[in-house]
Amino acid sequence: MPPPSRSRRRPTQDRAKATRNEILDAAAKLFGERGITDTSTNRIAAAAGVSIGTVYRYFSDRSVMVDELLDRLLNDIETAFTATMFNLTDMSILDVYTTIFGVLTDVLVANAGLVRALIAGVQFYSSGLPEFEPRLRLMIKVLVIQILGPGDDHKYDVMASVVVNTGFAVVLRASALDVDGRERRELIAATADMVATWFDDHRATGRALPC
The missing domain is CATH 1.10.10.60 (Homeodomain-like)
Structure with missing residues (x-):
């Protein structure tokens, strides 16, 4: 804020x-x-x-507008993510992350020009983003627990951080102005598949991180 x-x-x-x-x-x-x-x-x-x-x-001044536009964008992302969480019941892990990454990409695509401008400016990194990341990570951690059940709290924190960082990177790339619909779907599908494979491996073996 x-x-x-x-x-x-x-x-x-x-x-x-x-x-x-x-x-x-x-x-x-x-x-x-x-x-x-x-x-x-x-x-x-x-x-x-x-x-x-x-x-x-x-x-x-103009920087206040930048701060408020970023805050509005992040609130839109959080709202879309929260709404999606209620529709993930009985989905496969692959479908869960495909849906999440797709929803977040849709929000950024709808604001693609602004997102590009924010990324190009230092305001994007010195304003509301650092405060937003822990909120998103907490929501992802809740999702991790829902998928995998009770487990090691530290490992789940790390898994949530990895998903947030990986997911945010691909969502930003998928929402870029030079990415068409087919490439966007491929990026989302490949990333969701990678995350789902990692989660399936942990669920099968209990191994999420090197010990």
């Missing part, structure tokens, strides 16, 4: 919230098209159909 001191006004009325979201939507579109550093607040104001004064009423 962005520091409270950097966001000057939190609107409470519906119209004010709508205006604020319109500014953020305009910023997201322009960041995706032009990049963050090449998008001025004046251009954002024009695209949103508001005055520059209105922009500064809600956002003290």
Whole structure:
């Protein structure tokens, strides 16, 4: 979440919230098209159909918009993941991870331009992402326990970290603008198969990590 001191006004009325979201939507579109550093607040104001004064009423500077757009994207990812968790009953491990990686990729594909802009900027790494990773890792750990049953807590922590890091890398790649639908499906399927094979091996032998 962005520091409270950097966001000057939190609107409470519906119209004010709508205006604020319109500014953020305009910023997201322009960041995706032009990049963050090449998008001025004046251009954002024009695209949103508001005055520059209105922009500064809600956002003290452009970096606040970046922080809030990242936070919104991460919340969308978390919401999609949480909703998917309820639909994984009786699926094979392969289908579980194919579904999860596919859902997360869909969120990033829908925001592909913005994702590219965020990756290109240091804000992506210095803002909300470090706080988000433990939340996602905890959700994956819950999934690991559901799949494998009770087990060594430390091993499950490590397994969850590996799945998060591997999955996030492939999801980012699969959502890139230069990846078509066929390649996207292949990337997701191959990664899900790798994770499922690892889990099946652990379930059969109890071996997840070198001891």
